[in-house]
Amino acid sequence: MSKQPADVPTPKQKFSVYFYNWTTYIGVLIAIFFFIVELLMFAFEFFSHGQNLYLGILTYAILPVFLIIGLLLIPVGALLKRRAVLKGKSASKPGPIRIDPSVPSHRNAIFVFILGTGILLIMTAIGTYKAYQYTESVAFCGLMCHDVMKPEHTTYINSPHARVKCVECHIGEGAEWYVRAKISGIRQVYHTIKGDYSRPIATPVHNLRPAEETCERCHWPGKSYTSVEMNKTYFTAYDSEHPSWLLRMLVHVGGTPEKGSGIHKHMYIDNDIYFAAEDERLQEVTWVKSVDKDGKETVYTSEDSKWKDTPPPAEVIHKMDCMDCHNRPTHRYPYPSRLLNQAMASNEIDPELPGIKSKAMELLSKEYTSETEALETIDTELTTHYREELGDNFATREPQVKKAVASVQKMFQNSMFPEMKARWDAYPDNIGHLVAPGCFRCHDGEHTSSDGAVITKDCTVCHSIIEQGPPDNLERDTRGLGFTHPFEDDGLWEDMSCTDCHTGN
Numbered sequence: 001m002s003k004q005p006a007d008v009p010t011p012k013q014k015f016s017v018y019f020y021n022w023t024t025y026i027g028v029l030i031a032i033f034f035f036i037v038e039l040l041m042f043a044f045e046f047f048s049h050g051q052n053l054y055l056g057i058l059t060y061a062i063l064p065v066f067l068i069i070g071l072l073l074i075p076v077g078a079l080l081k082r083r084a085v086l087k088g089k090s091a092s093k094p095g096p097i098r099i100d101p102s103v104p105s106h107r108n109a110i111f112v113f114i115l116g117t118g119i120l121l122i123m124t125a126i127g128t129y130k131a132y133q134y135t136e137s138v139a140f141c142g143l144m145c146h147d148v149m150k151p152e153h154t155t156y157i158n159s160p161h162a163r164v165k166c167v168e169c170h171i172g173e174g175a176e177w178y179v180r181a182k183i184s185g186i187r188q189v190y191h192t193i194k195g196d197y198s199r200p201i202a203t204p205v206h207n208l209r210p211a212e213e214t215c216e217r218c219h220w221p222g223k224s225y226t227s228v229e230m231n232k233t234y235f236t237a238y239d240s241e242h243p244s245w246l247l248r249m250l251v252h253v254g255g256t257p258e259k260g261s262g263i264h265k266h267m268y269i270d271n272d273i274y275f276a277a278e279d280e281r282l283q284e285v286t287w288v289k290s291v292d293k294d295g296k297e298t299v300y301t302s303e304d305s306k307w308k309d310t311p312p313p314a315e316v317i318h319k320m321d322c323m324d325c326h327n328r329p330t331h332r333y334p335y336p337s338r339l340l341n342q343a344m345a346s347n348e349i350d351p352e353l354p355g356i357k358s359k360a361m362e363l364l365s366k367e368y369t370s371e372t373e374a375l376e377t378i379d380t381e382l383t384t385h386y387r388e389e390l391g392d393n394f395a396t397r398e399p400q401v402k403k404a405v406a407s408v409q410k411m412f413q414n415s416m417f418p419e420m421k422a423r424w425d426a427y428p429d430n431i432g433h434l435v436a437p438g439c440f441r442c443h444d445g446e447h448t449s450s451d452g453a454v455i456t457k458d459c460t461v462c463h464s465i466i467e468q469g470p471p472d473n474l475e476r477d478t479r480g481l482g483f484t485h486p487f488e489d490d491g492l493w494e495d496m497s498c499t500d501c502h503t504g505n
């Protein structure tokens with residue numbers, strides 16, 4: 001019986017003999033297996049609306065690699081076999097690879113190739129798009145490095161921007177920033193795995209895209225907001241004569257040129273403002289330049305500025321934009337006093353519990369090593385405190401104490417992050433001036449120009465107080481009132497900075 005030459009297919013073989021080898025078989029098995037798994041995952045992922053983080057990573061990053069390895073093994077096996085066969089027939093020179101559609105085995109191979117490539121191309125297209133979408137999702141940004149991003153993700157989901165994706169502020173549109181972000185992302189993943197990232201994450205964020213290309217895609221800077229009303233209820237932490245104090249004011253946001261005034265106007269419509277700070281966090285602003293519509297420049301410096309005589313180098317000068325005031329549009333870390341005022345005003349914490357504000361402020365601002373430790377301490381200390389404080393009355397007030405414990409614990413979880421050292425004093429909010437310098441970085445009445453102009457500290461320029469005082473004795477005037485300092489008015493606030501006394505705890 002004559003032996004069949006190795007490169008001629010037997011009548012049963014539908015493909016070139018080169019495809020009949022173990023490497024190719026394994027490749028086919030792997031490819032089919034992962035193809036089916038991938039199809040199921042696609043369907044599953046599709047119906048779960050991309051909410052599952054690990055499913056996404058599996059479907060779009062890990063499984064495709066195995067599928068491609070399987071597919072690659074098919075031709076690799078065939079090429080290896082071809083080499084082996086040709087080596088055996090050492091006499092004949094290896095001929096060129098022939099493709100002849102009139103040969104049935106070639107036709108079959110061409111058919112499988114076209115079908116396979118077609119399916120693969122479609123899957124790649126969908127996969128690439130889904131992978132792109134996926135790396136742009138909130139789940140990916142916020143939960144991927146779960147512990148690292150916990151403060152940002154938690155504050156974000158409780159903020160007015162909870163429905164705006166991380167990437168809309170952090171990356172914006174266009175391929176260039178996408179690629180930049182992914183490159184810096186790789187570096188971040190490396191540091192996350194090594195665990196040597198800084199705690200807290202340093203701000204200001206250096207590679208944040210300018211506001212024109214992010215915030216201003218949704219917010220039109222010329223929009224007039226006229227005045228925004230603010231209603232505050234304060235509770236004393238000491239034994240003030242008044243347990244609570246109300247303040248109602250109109251913050252003059254303004255905006256359009258026709259309206260002629262307002263906070264937003266001063267940096268977009270009338271002037272371009274540039275500034276330089278002497279610290280990394282841009283809190284000690286000692287040099288300010290305002291350029292008006294006619295190009296006239298006014299430079300303001302503070303008394304001890306190191307740039308009093310020579311302007312700062314170009315790389316430390318910032319042009320003021322939305323984020324120099326709204327640096328916390330979404331990651332807000334409120335300070336203990338504000339959190340408690342809100343909870344007490346809404347009766348979530350009973351304001352009648354004696355000394356609740358000072359005790360809770362102390363517990364919220366203590367430095368802990370972990371959230372678990374904090375939550376336990378809050379529970380045990382508040383309960384013990386009221387057991388002693390209330391004595392025989394404890395039993396009747398216990399429900400209020402329990403409610404207060406739960407409320408303070410919730411505040412802690414939403415605003416203080418001991419593992420990342422992220423809280424209000426690590427991330428100063430630049431809107432306002434009570435516990436962080438904010439507007440008073442420039443508007444402290446001490447930034448002056450060479451011809452004697454001063455950046456104003458006039459209390460009525462940015463807002464008008466229309467109601468203030470203890471609830472039973474309110475002072476009201478819609479034309480605006482002079483400020484009365486809550487609880488005790490000794491006039492010290494006029495000559496000092498609010499931040500000299502107010503630290504948030």
Ligand code: HEC
Nearest residue numbers: 141142152156161164165166169201203204205327330331
């Ligand atoms: C509305 C816009 C906006 C959205 C949405 C947003 N961020 Fe931010 N984020 C900012 C701004 C502005 C800063 C810069 C603060 C600064 O430089 O002082 C910032 C800062 C950060 C920082 C630095 C640390 C800090 O707390 O300031 C991290 C990390 C961060 N964001 C992650 C995220 C993640 C993760 C998401 C989505 C879950 C997200 N951001 C969504 C605007 C946004």
Ligand code: HEC
Nearest residue numbers: 160161164168169211214215216217218219322323326329
């Ligand atoms: C994708 C659109 C989008 C982007 C980008 C965006 N915002 Fe917003 N922003 C909104 C929407 C929508 C609201 C209104 C939310 C509401 O009132 O419920 C809002 C609300 C606000 C508010 C009012 C918050 C409050 O307390 O009521 C401020 C301030 C603000 N944005 C600033 C910014 C800044 C600064 C940036 C850039 C870092 C930015 N936004 C980027 C959509 C966006």
Ligand code: HEC
Nearest residue numbers: 211215219221225228251253263264267321322325326431
């Ligand atoms: C000079 C500081 C400053 C700058 C710069 C600034 N804002 Fe504001 N903005 C304020 C203040 C103050 C308020 C009043 C509300 C508050 O205190 O939170 C406000 C309010 C807003 C509001 C909410 C209005 C409302 O109804 O509650 C939006 C939205 C807003 N700003 C968007 C922007 C955008 C977008 C930019 C950049 C184009 C910008 N702001 C630049 C100080 C500023």
Ligand code: HEC
Nearest residue numbers: 262263266275288290325431432438439441442455461462
């Ligand atoms: C980096 C410095 C800087 C910061 C920070 C800053 N401003 Fe200003 N602001 C200026 C300068 C400079 C002027 C005066 C512009 C000029 O030359 O007329 C000004 C003017 C104003 C005016 C107009 C004053 C008038 O007399 O009509 C308002 C209102 C205002 N700022 C509000 C704010 C608010 C609110 C904040 C904080 C959220 C703030 N500014 C933060 C630099 C700053």
Ligand code: HEC
Nearest residue numbers: 232251431432433434439443456457458459461462463483
């Ligand atoms: C350059 C603008 C500006 C000037 C000048 C200014 N403020 Fe304010 N002030 C603000 C802004 C903006 C807020 C709102 C902060 C917020 O959104 O919580 C604020 C908030 C306040 C609050 C409420 C604080 C809180 O968070 O509960 C008081 C009280 C107050 N200002 C008093 C004063 C007094 C008194 C003066 C004069 C010494 C003054 N302000 C000068 C911009 C200014």
Ligand code: HEC
Nearest residue numbers: 234235236237238240337486487492493496497498500501
């Ligand atoms: C000399 C120190 C000092 C200075 C300066 C000062 N305050 Fe106060 N402030 C206090 C004290 C003390 C209380 C009372 C706290 C209490 O009873 O719980 C208080 C309470 C307040 C409260 C109620 C706070 C709350 O959370 O319950 C507000 C609002 C306030 N001050 C605004 C201001 C503003 C605005 C400035 C700057 C213009 C300022 N203060 C400057 C010492 C000061």
